[in-house]
Amino acid sequence: MFSMKPIGYVRSPHKQTQDVPKGLGAKHEAEGILEILPEFALGLTDIEGFSHLFVIWAFDRSEGFQLLGTPPSDNRPHGVFATRSPRRPNPIGLTVVQLLHRNDTRLGVRGIDMLDGTPILDIKPYLSNVPPEQLRRGWLAEAEARSSQVDAT
């Protein structure tokens, strides 16, 4: 077992789960603040040089897990490890955000899909891309294709 403690908290315009855009084509353009605890301030040295960050956080308002579930973006069930469901064996969330500005221990970011008050576990620089021509998006591409067929009728 590994014990994780918050290094800070997310300040988000999303106050409850239903505020977060979900489903196919959902865009995460919301801006918010990553408030890092003062004791970890030194760990932010040079972070402003990166345009994008990985934020690893805890689904603190999710209980238990479900190995098979139907996500908002499809009407068919998929394995939890093939989705971003909050009901995971370890309640870890991962979001790529764009870093807009830094004010001491407050990082202004765009692309927030977390709830206000979400505990942050780690921040890492986002470095690499997978070339688009090598990327396959599994059931999500299929769900999008089915959805656009419905739209077209």
Added chain:
Amino acid sequence: MFSMKPIGYVRSPHKQTQDVPKGLGAKHEAEGILEILPEFALGLTDIEGFSHLFVIWAFDRSEGFQLLGTPPSDNRPHGVFATRSPRRPNPIGLTVVQLLHRNDTRLGVRGIDMLDGTPILDIKPYLSNVPPEQLRRGWLAEAEARSSQVDAT
């Protein structure tokens, strides 16, 4: 505090830290296996449709943390949240791997930079890219530029 438990383990050709390629231009082409525990098998449903996965794992052989440190890719210190140092406040690692094949609960992947036996905490589908023209790579780009100046002399 959040308690995390392994959902499986990495089988890697890297048996010790010095086996993992490090520093500027290090390539992670190593192939290995993500062995998921049988009790979580159902959570892998449909995972084979994705070309790339996020693997979230635990630095189980790292002790304590260092907020400012000099990474193998530079000769200047940077904040831990601006590096991939193992000595983090929460010992969480993150790797994007390419999924090559699936055999029941064994996922064959390329891009392993974890040690053999590393506990896996979560797997998520890799979905989105940041457009290359929007990506800034902070001190790492600067370290690369300095390194190529040295190479050119």
